[in-house]
Amino acid sequence: MRAPQQDRSRVTRQRLLEATVDSLVEFGWSATTVAVVAQRAGVSRGAAQHHFPTREDLITAALEFMFDSRMEQARREVTELPEGNGRTEAVIGRLVDYYTGTLFKAALQVWTAAAADPELRARILPLEERFGRVAHRTAIESLGVDDSDPTVRRLVQATLDLARGLGLADILTDDSRRRTEIVRCWSAQLDAALTSLAPATPPASPAL
Amino acid sequence: MRAPQQDRSRVTRQRLLEATVDSLVEFGWSATTVAVVAQRAGVSRGAAQHHFPTREDLITAALEFMFDSRMEQARREVTELPEGNGRTEAVIGRLVDYYTGTLFKAALQVWTAAAADPELRARILPLEERFGRVAHRTAIESLGVDDSDPTVRRLVQATLDLARGLGLADILTDDSRRRTEIVRCWSAQLDAALTSLAPATPPASPAL
Secondary structure, eight states: OOOHHHHHHHHHHHHHHHHHHHHHHHHOTTTOOHHHHHHHHTOOHHHHHHHOSSHHHHHHHHHHHHHHHHHHHHHHHGGGSOSSTTHHHHHHHHHHHHHTSHHHHHHHHHHHHHHTOHHHHHHHHHHHHHHHHHHHHHHHHHHTOOTTSHHHHHHHHHHHHHHHHHHHTTSSSOOHHHHHHHHHHHHHHHHHHHHHHSOOOOOOOOOO | OOOHHHHHHHHHHHHHHHHHHHHHHHHOTTTOOHHHHHHHHTOOHHHHHHHOSSHHHHHHHHHHHHHHHHHHHHHHHGGGSOSSTTHHHHHHHHHHHHHTSHHHHHHHHHHHHHHTOHHHHHHHHHHHHHHHHHHHHHHHHHHTOOTTSHHHHHHHHHHHHHHHHHHHTTSSSOOHHHHHHHHHHHHHHHHHHHHHHSOOOOOOOOOO
């Protein structure tokens, strides 16, 4: 059994991580310090620093926590996806929702800061590699396709690239109306391409 | 005839704009001040402030200058594009080059800062609107397609969204190898889709 002390510590940690993501989205990278996050989370600065000695510790932990929660949610939701017609559009719609949500907007602040800061970049690269790998695998599983075919693999990667581009198109304005049309159009393309690549149904057994 | 004084002023202005873009890419938004840019351009701070009273003036002028140069270059290069097979891949390759180049990396710093700064956002929105419109029209002209068909219009928009996503995938690591495969794969898809949408060749005139 977990002692109450450990529970409190876990709750504090989680509040700090969520406040970090909110602060990144609202105030940006420069303004998101341990002190600002601690205040937002209603946690003393000392307690925050006990959990996360540096701003980089706090921010990378926050992105990992959010990403893992999101991917776990996506895997749970796979069973709710429609089979057959409409599955591709439902998967792409959800995928694009992730890339236009809070996690993406927070990560964009960190990635952009890392582009102009070699130390931060070294710290973020392993996250980028893991996030890319897990997001690709989750998309493959949700679409229910076989990515041993190189064209299928590239089409799924292109879909993730598209989703990332749609995420970026949404950071200054609400791009949801245009995006809905793009998702529908891309889904139809992807469906047609995946169908043409799918292994043909094996012929029925001969009548002997 | 232009007076030497005007020429010097124009050269100073252009050096400041180029130094701004370089500084955004190398040092990021926060560090790109008029003083830093003036020093980088070898211009006195007073002269820099004569041209651009505020950092926002300098940075928006720099993005507009770079964007207009890029689009002008793209329009000049249209005549060099191959006709028929290979044109789509050539156009998308160039498009993606723009989104992985210096201008995109500089603009990303500004867009990301604007996402967490309402005043800057208000200043950047008209640029975003214009850049999006001109980039779409240039892509349509380069591909040589008719975007009065709504599916063609969406496919071209999706291509720009994909290019933006590929740009973002390149900011921390050199993603060029994977990107080449994605460009080839999407170009084949887009070619097939545009061909199926193209108006059929009109039948030959009857022999009367």
